[in-house]
Amino acid sequence: MNRPADDALRHCCQTIRSLIAARADQRRCWLQLGYNLGRLSELTGAGRAVWDAWKEPAAQGDWTTLARLADALESDSAQP
Numbered sequence: 001m002n003r004p005a006d007d008a009l010r011h012c013c014q015t016i017r018s019l020i021a022a023r024a025d026q027r028r029c030w031l032q033l034g035y036n037l038g039r040l041s042e043l044t045g046a047g048r049a050v051w052d053a054w055k056e057p058a059a060q061g062d063w064t065t066l067a068r069l070a071d072a073l074e075s076d077s078a079q080p
Helices: 004-022 027-044 048-060 063-077
Strands: none
Touching (some): 004 027, 004 063, 027 048, 048 063
């Protein structure tokens, strides 16, 4: 049975992937990305570790690295 936290994690991962795939260099996109990363850090209990991995590529607009991080995030969240 899925726990609500599992659904929330999955939703955050999917939203992050969608935002990165869109590559929309708009304020709203970056705010949504930040919100979902914050939510993810809360749900996983990883805290600042989530932010540390993402902050430099996000600041540089490095879509390739962001996509790689999203791939890793998705595979990590699929683990039981």
